[in-house]
Amino acid sequence: MTGYADDLALAHLLADAADAVSTARFRALDLRVEAKPDLTPVSDADTAVEREIRALLATHRPADGLVGEEYGEQPATGPTGRRWVVDPIDGTKNFVRGVPIWATLIALLEGDRPVLGLVSAPALGRRWWAAVGAGAYAGPDAAHGEPVRVSGVGRLADASFCYASLDGWEATGRLDAMLQLMRDTWRSRAYGDFYGYMLLAEGALDVMVEPELSLWDIAALVPIVTEAGGTFTDLAGAPAPGDGSSVATNGPLHIDVLDRLGRPAER
Template sequence: MKSEPSRWSGLHEGRLSAMVDVARAAGDHTLTHFRSTGLVVDAKSDESPVTIADREAEQLVRRMITERFPDDTVQGEEFAETVGESSFRWVVDPIDGTKSFVCGVPLYSTLLALEKDGEPIGGVIYLPALGEIVVAASGLGAWYQQAGRAWQIACVSDRESLSDAVFVTSQVDSFAARGADAAYRSLESACRITRSWGDGYGYLLVATGRADLMVDPICNAWDVAAIMPVILEAGGEFTSWKGEKTVRGGDGFGTNGRLHQAVLAMLKDGSV
């Protein structure tokens, strides 16, 4: 039964409402560094960028969760997993889209997921620089809010043909990095519009019906753990490229559901 996030306070011992509050706090903290002069950008071992904003936002998430739910596990992009004894795990990507962030582009997000017994049961995609947020919890629906406006139900599009669809992804050369150039070319050719409005923002577009498919050729759990419940509760589908319902398959894609099998077939056919 769908219910607004403002009514989630008593569910899972307060974890669902905390999920929304923590994601907002972390995302808002990133704004203290966004477009700041002299922001230092470091390179991680995989050459992806990281900043003080990434680290501070994740530390804030970990601190807020530990204070309220000390027995829970916390997994994040920037620091080692903290293993707890409860059945709950939090998965955080403090800045999903750091390349956008360091360029001063507002299409980055803070992602936070809540898992129970290894299954995602809640997720938040928060775009602090745009003031947009989508939150979802299993059985409670997906909800979208713009700054200063009331919550509204988030819902995927009803497009049934790829020729009418909007295809988004994060970085085109990531298809080549996994030997899937042909998959990208097939999708680009089949869809009406292709854009690289990717990362968490791309999935937010799918969840709110503005795009129809978002594809990640390479991803980690923190990139998509929050995504699965959002897409599913908005009426869509999220799987790995093998069609498995997992956020730990090393890749993933979300669609409006109607197009999922067609996209899956192209990804399988166009990959090494």
């Protein structure tokens, strides 16, 4: 185990607490849902999970910084500049409609580099985690994890391709390239949110792309995909989180996907 063993143990503790809160509110008849200023939904479960995690981090890592989707940034007070990044419920639209594909995302950053990631999807009974140098794992909990590894697929014609939706690609001027890429792959499906990246890490699909993400959407995913042997960059090819776009692949397919999606169409 690497020097992040204690941090991973804490991440699992945070996830256990988050799961207890979120599962109690999933499909609750009195679930409260409001619209944020950007018109995306937020439920009382989102805010309750983040408050629980913030309270635990204040106890266990009081000097570390914290960035959360619902309550913003709390700067680090210690000399290391480490930051925890939390998305209390990734897939809120699924959550509020009773679809079980949602998760709590927990990451640890050193500078701008994600060095630890954990994704907990209690309605699926599954969790994924990784730290730099320690490999990537999946299982129902910390005690029952098995190593995961990306696929060895080497041609787009044989690849299973995943995306979140098509809306954002039109805004980037890359919709035609996206549609052609979908036609050129063996199979394409829009699993969306965290789930496509975790299927990629497990070798169940080969490419996952999104045009725009916030730090809390992406930070926890990067160590899991890369420690599973994959490659994770933005559309310009810079290491993720980069500019907030994402191209995650099994590795052999990465340059081909970047070449197809990296340049917007001329208008």
